[in-house]
Amino acid sequence: MVAGFGALALLAGNVSPLKADIEIEKSPNIRRTYTFPYAGTVHPPESSGDYFKGGTDIDFQGNIIYAMQQGENGGVHVIKRTRTKRGHIKLAFIPCPGEQNDVAVVKPGLIAIGYHSSTCAPSTGAPGGGVRLINVSDPKRPKFLGAVNDLPGGTHTLTKYPGKPIIYASPGGLANGDAIEQILDVSDPKNPKKVAEFTPNPTGCHDLAFFFKDDQKLAFCSGGGETQIWDVSDPLAPTTLTHIPHPNMVFPHSVAITHDGKYAFIGDENFGAHECEGGPAGAIWIYDITNILAPVNVGYYSVPRGQSEAASSRADWCTAHLFNFIPGTYILVASWYAAGLNVVDFADPLNPEELAFYMGTGDRYTNYWSAYWHDGRIYANDRTRGLDVLRMKPLPTKG
Secondary structure (H helix, E strand, O other): OEOOOEOOOOOOOOOOOOOOOOEEEEOOOEEEEEEEEOOOOOOOOOOHHHHHOOEEEEEEEOOEEEEEEOEOOOEEEEEEEOOOOOOEEEEEEEEOOEEOOEEEEEEOOEEEEEEEEEOOOOOOOOOEEEEEEEEOOOOOOOEEEEEEOEOOOOOOEEEEOOOOOEEEEEOOOOOHHHHOEEEEEOOOOOOOEEEEEEOOOOOOOOEEEEEEEOOEEEEEEEEOOEEEEEEOOOOOOOEEEEEEEOOOOOOEEEEEEOOOOOEEEEEEOOOOOEOOOOOOOOOEEEEEOOOOOOOEEEEEEOOOOOOOOOEOOOOOOOOOOOEEEOOOOOEEEEEOEOOOEEEEEOOOOOOOEEEEEEEEEHHHOOOEEEEEEEOOEEEEEEOOOEEEEEEEOOOOOOO
C-alpha cells in the first residue's frame, strides 16, 4: 500500500509532460518534473561501457544542485532551483572528463571532485587520480584552484568532515588505491594537501558517512566484507571502534544513519546476483546501533520490483546503491539502478511501508546511480540519460 494515498498502482506508459521518452511504472503520488540530459550518453546503452558515461553522485548547497557525470564528456552539471515558474534551470556545465567523478561541497562556492583517473587538468597540474578543488562562486566562470593528483588508484568517493576543511577520500573498497583512506586538508584550496592516511582493512572503504551528535563524532566505513564504525574526534587520526561483519552481503556499499543515531542502514551492492522481487540479495540491511560497540541486525529491505526476476546484466541490476533520509524522519529515499527509486517509511523498521516509487521500463529504463531527497524534491542521477527531478505529493510528514 502507498501510505495515505490508496493502493499502489502500476501506470505503464504514463509519461512526464517533458518528453515522451520513458515508459514508466510508478505510484500515483510521484511525477518527474524535469530532466536535464547529458551529452555523450546512449540510451539504452549499446554496450556495458556506456554505463560509464552517465550520471554518478550528487551534492547540494542550498538551492544549488551539483550533479556529476563521468566519462569523456564528464564534469559537473550545476542546476539551480528557483521560485519562478521555470522551477529548475541549468546554470553551467563544468567539463572535467574522468572515471568515477564524485562531488562534495566543501563550503558555499567551493566544491571538490574526485576521480580514479582524469584528463581534466586546467590550472591544476598534470592529469592523474585524486581530488580537485573548484571555485564555483560564479558557476558560469568556474576557477580550478588546486589538486592532489597522486593518490594511489585515485578516489572513488569524497566525504566532507563536518565543520572543518577536511575531506576523506575513499578508494572504493575493492583494494584499489591500496585500501588507504586519504585525509586531505583543503583549507587552502589552491594548495590542498594530504595530511594523514588510514588503512582500515585489506580493501578499504567504498563509501564513508559521518554522524555527529552531542559528544559523538563517528564515521561509518563500508567496503569489502564489513562495515566499520570509527571515532573521528580527531579528524586526522581515526580509530576503529566496531567491526560489523556482513555474512549475508556480497558488497557492503554505503551507509545512512537515522537522525537520532539509533539505526544504520547499510546497502548491499550485490552486483553478482539480485532477485529484483524483494529478497535479501542486493537489499538494505538495518542495524540497531544504540550500542555502537555491539550493533544488532534487525532486518532488511529490498525493492519489490525490477527489470527482470533474475538480473544478470547492468541493464537489469536492481541492487541498493545510494540513498538518504528526509531530515528528521525515518523516511528513506533510495536508488536501485534499473529498479528506479522509491520512498520508504521505516518508522517501524520491522514493517517498512513503501510510500512512492518510480521506475522506467522496457527499452527506456531508468538506471539511477543516486537518488536523494533535498528541499522538498527528489533528485536522481541516471547512468545513461541525465538528472531527473521528481516531486511527491503530498509531501511526507516529519515524525
